[in-house]
Amino acid sequence: MLDIKWIRENPEALDAALAKRSAAPIAAEVIALDEKRRSVVQSLQDMQSRRNAASKEIGAAMAQKNAELADKLKAEVATIKETMPQAEEEERNLTAALNDALSRIPNIPHDDVPVGKDEADNVLKHTIGQKPGWNHAAREHYELGEALGYMDFERAAKLSGARFTVLTGPLARLERAIGQFMIDLHTGEHGYTEVSSPLMVRDEAMYGTGQLPKFAEDLFKTTDGRWLIPTAEVTLTNLVSGEILAEEKLPLRFTALTPSFRSEAGSAGRDTRGMLRQHQFWKCELVSITTAETSLEEHERMTACAEEVLKRLGLHFRTITLCTGDMGFGARKTYDLEVWLPGQDTYREISSCSVCGDFQGRRMNARYRGKDDKATKFVHTLNGSGTAVGRCLIAVMENYQNEDGSITIPDVLVPYMGGLTRIEKAV
The missing domain is CATH 1.10.287.40 (Serine-tRNA synthetase, tRNA binding domain)
Structure with missing residues (x-):
């Protein structure tokens, strides 16, 4: 606000x-x-x-x-x-x-954000890694998963309808392994505190991070008036709502590995095949609570933490600075990480890291005070995916696919897979 x-x-x-x-x-x-x-x-x-x-x-x-x-x-x-x-x-x-x-007024873009109308006006920041060089044709993740026998959309539709997926066996474990790898990296090396928080919240929490009132149609609501979180940004950021923090304790850095729930309102006809755009998906979220003076530096740091996930997985990606017309409602500046998907022959967003200034701090009435200060200031907040687990699973499947349809496990995930180095067709 x-x-x-x-x-x-x-x-x-x-x-x-x-x-x-x-x-x-x-x-x-x-x-x-x-x-x-x-x-x-x-x-x-x-x-x-x-x-x-x-x-x-x-x-x-x-x-x-x-x-x-x-x-x-x-x-x-x-x-x-x-x-x-x-x-x-x-x-x-x-x-x-x-x-x-x-x-309902969106945040004010930083002066260095490129001005533009839509994603066509976004600006490349840098590119990391190389596209895989194969002699065989690349298949999309759902083709691979169904052929292997571990990805089932028909049973998911029987249970819940469209935009849900059932994973079994080694693919289910691979999804879990990716999430565990992310949370371990961010807590063990990047200094984030792991949080286990509710998946359902009150109106005030959704208002605090800007989902309400403008984006109610994008959310799921329970019969008793609570909301399913569309991202753990909601709970992690609202941990400090209504509080006055000591400046010397900042920044606070939180992370959580949780399911996220989105209605995907307005996305009819988009990404209907596979599991790119789901009503329910796992995501490793990063949130920072900072001072006004350090928030931009923290933005660069957070983005680097998200990038490290993809680097260690050996995935080719690029980092994009979003233009003013493509940024989210509460953001002042956003970097998108777009991973290369050989099956689609294109880049797809896998993480979005945003600095929000005091926009959310005002909505939450979250403030901080310096040691010798009488007056308080509103906190600055940042959030980012570190990264979306489902899309990372897709990227691993498509980039590590073999000609026979099997999938090689990236080295950093082998310990999380109990030593398994390759996923092969179910017998």
């Missing part, structure tokens, strides 16, 4: 930033709503002050046995009491409307 004071002082800057995101100007509308609310608040304060003053004057008039003045003042107080509830209701409605308007 953006600071209304900043919007009042910088309306042109807000609209210019929104234009970079191909969004309509909104500063005038928000400022008008804020001015109306402030006017009602001032009116309420004036009424309260007058009521208090008149009450004192009533006492003085009665002490002077001035019944006529006392009655006149009592009538004035009564009128104020009758008028105030309506003004209070108006103030509540205007405050809710202003907060709703503010909650």
Whole structure:
């Protein structure tokens, strides 16, 4: 969420930033709503002050046995009491409307983010590794998985419908091995604290990280009003909601290996084959809580941690700086890691690492204070996939496929596979 004071002082800057995101100007509308609310608040304060003053004057008039003045003042107080509830209701409605308007404004891009409309305007940061060089034709992951006998979409559809997958045997273990490898790397070498957190959260948590109210249709909701998390970013970031942290304890770095749940609203017809776009998938999430001065440096660090996963797996990938029109709602700057998939003959996103500034900190009311400071500041937050386990499974299958359809296990995963070095067709 953006600071209304900043919007009042910088309306042109807000609209210019929104234009970079191909969004309509909104500063005038928000400022008008804020001015109306402030006017009602001032009116309420004036009424309260007058009521208090008149009450004192009533006492003085009665002490002077001035019944006529006392009655006149009592009538004035009564009128104020009758008028105030309506003004209070108006103030509540205007405050809710202003907060709703503010909650739907996307974050302001950093100055160095490339301006563009969509993914065609994203900018290459660097490329790591080489594409595999084979003499045989590459097959897609679902062709490999079904031929091996360990990937079943028909049974998944029988259980849950479209966009679910059943993995069995060594492919199920490979998925688990990839997740375990990621979480071990981030906790053992990258300094993240592992967290086991709920998979269902309240409205306030979804609001804090920006999924609500704008993206409700992308989420799954339980019958008792809780939400299934679309990413562990929600729980990890909200760990500090409503708190005032000591600056010397920052940055806080959290990681979690959890299922994620997404409705994939608006994705009809996209990636219908295979397990690229699922309603349920595992992801290793990275979250950092930092100060304003260190958040950009932390962004580079987090991205490097995610890249290390792909480097150790020997996967070819590229890192992209997203343009203003392709960034997520709460991001100020985003790097996407796109892994090479030989079966599709293209790059696909496998991680997205974003710095959000104090956008989420304001929504969560999460602050920090320096050792010698009286005032507090809102924390800066960052989040990234370190990485998406299902897509990493796809990448491993397609990049380590052999001509006979078997899959070689990357060296770093062999210990997690109990020494198994190759997945072959089920007998």
